[in-house]
Amino acid sequence: MRMLVTGGAGFIGSNLAKRLLADGHDVVVLDDFSSATFKNLVDFRGDVLTLDLYADDLNTLQASGPFDVIFHQASITDTTVLDQRKMMQNNAEGFRHLLNLAEMWGSRMVWASSAATYGRGPAPMKESQRPEPLNVYGYSKLSMEDLARQYAPRLKHPIVGLRYFNVYGPGEQHKGKFASMIHQLAKQMRLGKRPRIFAPGDQKRDFVYIEDVMQMNLRAAASKVSGVFNVGAGAAASFNDVVTQLNRVLKTDLPPEYFENPYDFFQTWTEADLTESRASLGYAPKYDLSKGIDAYHASGTLGSD
Numbered sequence: 001m002r003m004l005v006t007g008g009a010g011f012i013g014s015n016l017a018k019r020l021l022a023d024g025h026d027v028v029v030l031d032d033f034s035s036a037t038f039k040n041l042v043d044f045r046g047d048v049l050t051l052d053l054y055a056d057d058l059n060t061l062q063a064s065g066p067f068d069v070i071f072h073q074a075s076i077t078d079t080t081v082l083d084q085r086k087m088m089q090n091n092a093e094g095f096r097h098l099l100n101l102a103e104m105w106g107s108r109m110v111w112a113s114s115a116a117t118y119g120r121g122p123a124p125m126k127e128s129q130r131p132e133p134l135n136v137y138g139y140s141k142l143s144m145e146d147l148a149r150q151y152a153p154r155l156k157h158p159i160v161g162l163r164y165f166n167v168y169g170p171g172e173q174h175k176g177k178f179a180s181m182i183h184q185l186a187k188q189m190r191l192g193k194r195p196r197i198f199a200p201g202d203q204k205r206d207f208v209y210i211e212d213v214m215q216m217n218l219r220a221a222a223s224k225v226s227g228v229f230n231v232g233a234g235a236a237a238s239f240n241d242v243v244t245q246l247n248r249v250l251k252t253d254l255p256p257e258y259f260e261n262p263y264d265f266f267q268t269w270t271e272a273d274l275t276e277s278r279a280s281l282g283y284a285p286k287y288d289l290s291k292g293i294d295a296y297h298a299s300g301t302l303g304s305d
Contacts, residue, residue: 002026004067004107006053006098007074009036011172012112012164012213014044016071019214021046028064031074032056037174053094058101066105069221072098073112078178079137091140092147099151108157110220111148113228114141115165115206115270123204123236124273127163127228134267145228152226160220160281162213165232165272168292169210170301181239182207182293186246186303189254195246197239199258204236204269209292212285219281229281232272237289245290249297 003020007013008029013036021027027046030053041048051061053074075091095111102109118125119132133139148159168180177184185195208231216231243256277283287295296302 001068002028002066003069003071004028004030004065005071005073006030007036007072007112008044008048009033009038009040010073011040011169011175012167012210013071013073014040015169015171015210015214016073016217017041017046018044019218020071028067030061035076035078035175039174040171053097054089058097062101065101067107070098070102070107070109071111071217071221072109075112075140077137079116079135081137084136087136087140088143091137092143095144095147099147099155102159103151103154106156108221109155109159110217111144111159111161113145113161113163114138115163115230115232115272117142117145117163118267118270120267123269123271125230125271126273127230127276148226148228158223158226160223160226161228162216162220162231163228163272164213165206165208165230165270167208167210167213169296170299171210173301173304180207181205182242182246182296183303185242186250188303189246189250189252190303192254194254194257195243196257196259197243198261198266201240201243201256201258202238203266204238204271206232206234206236206271207242207289207292208232208272208285209287209295211295212287215286216277216281216283219283223281225280227276227280229277229283230272230274231277231283232270232274233285233288233292234272234274235288236269236271241289245293249293249302
């Protein structure tokens, strides 16, 4: 099939674009390269469109269509961005432009939401619980979910949003301080430094390995129902647990260096309830924290530049 991957030079998008190409599909990547990197696409042999879904004239994209499936991974993911107008225009209004094209083309759409919509809500987090975003990034994703529901009756195929939890794996190196905690701590430890984490280290995250995210995107592209579904490992691990696992694979013995958390919008415990994801899409994560870190280390990119 003919497929479009927006944000295709980014972490998740580049992994997905290369997977789809390897599976024999005709894949076009779209990215504005404002926060991604060409390095993620050096081994990608499909077409690359350099466009901003909100700010640029989309005639080039429209002429490049139609597409059977759109995987919309593009958005501002920097949660420290305080410019609400910029965040909402880029994420929500850019999505609206793409939804209009999906309606015109008759495309199926899979798109990236976020566990940031849950805020400090109770864990394990269920899709049915009340959203409580703590910043404009989380709100922009919630707004996109509302848009998807409004457009669903107008689209030819089901539209599926994926609430990503803490994704990690090869291809995230370019994100710098916004890369996963697993990558950032590994980078410190490879330099012989003690890993710095918020005190007391018992804060929990649902860390989901990139291969399970790929699995869920492919399942979503065959979905018979529209909706928003969690994408996680289905289990939470503490920051201390991450340090223990990294010491194991890196063969180091570096205790954490604790410091106080400076953020007031911090989630202390995230964990995906996968009941709906299993029932509706047949999702079954294959990587727990230990296995995921093993795979990441085996890739040769854990903690690398």
